[in-house]
Amino acid sequence: MFFKKLFSFLSEKWKNRTLVPPDCVFSQTCLKRMSCSYLLCTILLFVAVLLAVTVTGTILFMNHYQAPPMSDGLPHISTNQDEANALVTVERGDGSRINIFIDPNCPDYNSNFLRLEGVQTSLLHSLTDHDSDLKSVKGQDRALLVSLAEEVAKLSAHAGQLKMDYESLRRGQGSLGQDLKTLQTEQGRLLQVVNSVSDTLNAMQKENVGLKARVKADLQRAPVRGARLKGCSNGKRNKAHVPVTAGDLYASGQREDGIYSVFPVHHPAGFQVYCDMTTDGGGWTVIQRREDGSVNFFRGWESYREGFGKITGEHWLGLKQIHALSIQGNYELRIDLEDFENSTAHAQYGTFGVGLFSVDPDDDGYPLTVGDYSGNAGDSLLKHNGMKFTTKDRDNDHSENNCASFYHGAWWYRNCHTSNLNGQYLRGQHTSYADGIEWSSWTGWQYSLKFSEMKIRPTRDPENK
Ligand SMILES: *[C@@H]1O[C@H](CO)[C@@H](O)[C@H](O)[C@H]1NC(C)=O
Ligand SMILES: [Ca+2]
DSSP: OHHHHHHHHHHHHHHHHHTOOGGGSSSHHHHHHSOHHHHHHHHHHHHHHHHHHHHHHHHHHHTTOOOOOOOSSOOEEEEOSSSSSEEEEEEOTTSOEEEEEOOTTOGGGHHHHHHHHHHHHHHHHHHHHHHHHHHHHTTOHHHHHHHHHHHHHHHHHHHHHHHHHHHHHHHHHHHHHHHHHHHHHHHHHHHHHHHHHHHHHHHHHHHHHHHHHHHHHHHHHSOTTOOOBSSTTOSOOOOSOOOOSHHHHHHHOOOSSEEEEEOOTTOTTOEEEEEEOSGGGSOEEEEEEESSSOSOOOOOHHHHHHOEEOTTSSEEOOHHHHHHHHTTSOEEEEEEEEOTTSOEEEEEEEEEEESTTOSSHHHHTOOEEEEEEEESSOOOSGGGTTOOOBBTTBOOSSSSSOHHHHTTSOBOOSSSOSEETTSBOOOEEOSSSSOBSEEHHHHBSSEEOSEEEEEEEEOOOGGGO
């Protein structure tokens, strides 16, 4: 180390001053010739050097670095910009280097370590300065020693500062870790909030789109002059009287046969129906029509539940829609029939409903409620009262077979039927048995009718009848 060098340098100076031969510097004979002050000075110097060594050792210990073995050159301390993790490099006189690493998880403390390194460097500089000081002072031993002692005190202070720096650094690192954790928790919470907000936004968007589509559909469907109808016979139905003015017609409304949008309470989205406004005072909602065989009626459950065909032509309104209408109040049913001789007949039922007492009508099979027959076609439906609807793919009948498959229709079959208005369009007399559009009480089981129309309306108040 340089202290040894310092010592030999001082010794050299003393040699030069006292003109002592080089071979007798530390020999017994020579020492005797040395003055008392010279001895004292040497001892004090040794003490100073020892102190300096101790301080340096402390500094090195602070940097997790064990004191290097004695070498000839001064240790060169530098910050390391090249190597990834070593912040400070101590290069020893013999050319070997020692890297001082910092925790790679603590990226923000470079400046603190730089400060540490700076203090260390200045410490070494002040020690080196003594080297030149000693050259200039020569005889002023005492002054030199005093200033040396002062410097050593400064070094100790530096060492204390270093230690404090180091400890505050460690504390800072710990609190930084805690801060990071808090930050991560906060970030997680924020992400959750953002997610839930975006979910809500998505839901709102979907709802908005759905609402728009519905409103648009309603606007397109709604009759030009109409309020929201619960059925064809909504509100004040004008009976048999001839409308006096165009204003009356407008006010009473809905006096022509045709397509209307209705909005039953249990089907608020609404759907289109054909309204018969002429037969027996009008106000009938058509739920089934056969007239030309243009539509296939031999269909499955879903078709019969949802409805099919053309509202103005052959169609089945749908069990769902019939249910939604008939549960609004007391409904009656009228069935108009026509054969291929242009003969007509009708059957009327003062009570009608579908799935009236069902919690889940679809699951329950839309059971038929019918009663109070009147008309001239004969009753071919009362035996179906209380029966569930059967299609070729949903057997709810009392037969060991599927009546719908067997008679090529879909109906409230028992075992199996007295009427089969959803049967095949066989155009009059046929050889097959009961698989046409049959109304047995009028034309038997082997005559497929030309025309059939089922229609419903709320039962009129007796005083209005
Ligand atoms: C039935 O009526 C149509 C028109 O309404 C007519 O063309 C046809 O000849 C009639 N059929 C019979 C058998 O009277
Ligand atoms: Ca069956």
